[in-house]
Amino acid sequence: MAVAAATSAPLIDCRKAWAETIEALAAEDERIVVVVNDSVGSSNLGGFQEKFPQRLVNVGIAEQTMVGVGAGLANGGRIPFVSAASCFLTARAMEQLKADIAYAGFNVKLVGQSSGIAYGELGATHHSIEDFAWLRALGPITVVAPCDAWETAEAVKWAAIHEGPVYLRLSRMKVPTLDLPNRSFTPGKAELQRAGSDVTIIAAGTMVHLAVEAADMLASEDLSARVLNMHTISPLDIDAVAKAASETGAIVTVEEALDRGGLGGAVAEYTSATQPVPVERMGFPGFMPTGSIASLFEEFSLTPRGIADAARVAIRRKGA
């Protein structure tokens, strides 16, 4: 499941950061509870269950009730983290996400595990590439896709204190922790990973370190690529997008998700209405054929080379 690293940094499964953080938060705040659908193992919540058995509600394989119970626990004064494979959490319980969480406005944290194509060969039923588009459509839910273990921990900490519904899109893919001095996680504000002036690569989640590597490749050709870590898909950091459009004149979006309706869709919606610039949207076109994570990333060009190629296209389209 490893994805090629941008650096020699060790590759880390971010679920560990999620589990350690939620356990630490629960030790400090007894309102924090978790709700799962037989997903204790896949959510890495064995330790939580051992420490706080009364605060883990396992409804079994019943996602609609899992989300409804989350809303009810919030009504009862708890801060529930509803954790399940994102493919089931979002698709199976979509009407509950809409009516019980987004529309009712309950303070529930939805934790989508093993998102994107993390389940690789298990196929399209187990992939969660539609979630950005679906969750973006539910305005009141803040959608966050952390890019590494550090950001995962920060996002979980923020979600616990934020008053309002949140969707945390986590991955089981091993990724490097990005090496940036003085990092801080501000929801709704993109993190500048690389400065640049010819093009901006806007990436989220597992794609961020690949975008950094692509920027390094472009630098060797004297192309200056800015890289933004757009960890918050909704609401979008429109200031950062506006600056990218005005200062670099071309944008590439990269997400481990559908190539429409998600990050790329949001960027295109904004730029087309305000500052039309070339936007190359990278992602998946639809249901994936059978394949490993690596082979699917390769086929759909979600690689440093593929991203660099898209950046060159975007630069060429300037003024076209």
Next chain:
Amino acid sequence: MTHALKTDNSDGLIRQKALWMRQQALKMVYDKQLGHLGGDFSAIDVLATLYFGVLRFDPERPDWADRDRFVMSKGHATGALYTALAAAGYYPEAWLDTYMEHHSKLNGHPNRQYLPGVETNTGPLGHGFPVALGIAIAGQMAGADYRTYVLTGDGEQQEGSNWEAAMTAGNRRLKNLTLIIDRNRLQQGAPTEETNGLDPLDDKYRAFGWQVVEIEGHDYGQLLETLGAPVGDRQKPLCVIANTVKGKGVSFMENQAKWHHGVPNAEQFAQAMKELI
């Protein structure tokens, strides 16, 4: 904190409130020419009993942590819920006149962010029960003594999410949870048993680990006795199958599927008001 009954209804309070709720619901639906009177009228006696005989609440403190919760899972029956909450003092009765108007707080289906006293947003069926389950689990976790009541329609029981919730409640022995099924035997277009039959509903809930009681849903004595009974030694959630009449109280609406969302004309309105005394 006790859960003593608020009234034994010897003064006719619940009957009087239920009558007022039916009159108001009828006016709302007639004025707006929109609504679900059949299901309002089958449920109103249950709601009147809960709000005026059973529930522990304070309309001045809708977020009071120890309040008993009532979740209206059949969210389309706003004529029952909105009149109950107004009668209970959550908001002025005058608000009922704004029913379904542009930007009204009284939407066609209830929204907790619009109105105090609404515990969760419902409308799509099969949502209120799982949320009530979560509320009851929160109470169980905290060792709180508040009780959670949820009312579903009987046709609503066809939604699978109810059975997920029923299984979990039974397994967790959630004795603080009471499910009331408004068993009027009619859904939107036809009898439930001709659509996707529910019987034997009592055996189904027993098999899911519930204590089941079947009562007459318009008999205030039976409603008070069943819904107001202390949890006592009961170690299971309670399912109350309330046998009701869709359109109860207005002769030409009773047991007629077309009055699920039928709206009265002027003549029917006058006739119905005459019968509601």
